[in-house]
Amino acid sequence: MKYIIAIIQPHKLEEVKAALEAVEVHLITVSNVLGRGRQKGFTEVYRGSREVGLLKKIKVETAVNEDFLESAVNAIETSCRTGKPGDGKIFVIDMAECVRIGTGERGPVAIG
Numbered sequence: 001m002k003y004i005i006a007i008i009q010p011h012k013l014e015e016v017k018a019a020l021e022a023v024e025v026h027l028i029t030v031s032n033v034l035g036r037g038r039q040k041g042f043t044e045v046y047r048g049s050r051e052v053g054l055l056k057k058i059k060v061e062t063a064v065n066e067d068f069l070e071s072a073v074n075a076i077e078t079s080c081r082t083g084k085p086g087d088g089k090i091f092v093i094d095m096a097e098c099v100r101i102g103t104g105e106r107g108p109v110a111i112g
């Protein structure tokens, strides 16, 4: 079991959702987040001091069984790549457990 966390450009959300649906990944969590990558966010002058800012990003999370890992990562990657700075990142984490609270199911069967 893996947990995929993708930090993407907000305007790519609809494309990512469609790309994930196309590979049968329907269960996702989406949040609005702030972040900065290696460009350290935009800088702005505020009362004379330079501030390092945070950019609006979208976080897309999905827990998947191993069979879906490659296709899910590829779906996010290909739908978000423009080649410009800020396209985003995908983090893949080993997931120890999943519990569907309503039934008590555990493990891979509880994921989807």
Ligand SMILES: Nc1ncnc2c1ncn2[C@@H]1O[C@H](COP(=O)(O)OP(=O)(O)OP(=O)(O)O)[C@@H](O)[C@H]1O
Residues within 6 Å of the ligand: 007, 008, 034, 035, 036, 037, 038, 039, 055, 057, 084, 085, 086, 087, 088, 089
């Ligand atoms: N190492 C990291 N740890 C935590 N969050 C990160 C990390 N790298 C990137 N992020 C998050 O992902 C967002 C998008 O990152 P971004 O695509 O700008 O990566 P980058 O390393 O700067 O590459 P690029 O040069 O293509 O912009 C960041 O705004 C931040 O929220």
Ligand SMILES: [Mg+2]
Residues within 6 Å of the ligand: 036, 037, 038, 039, 040, 085, 086, 087
């Ligand atoms: Mg960047």
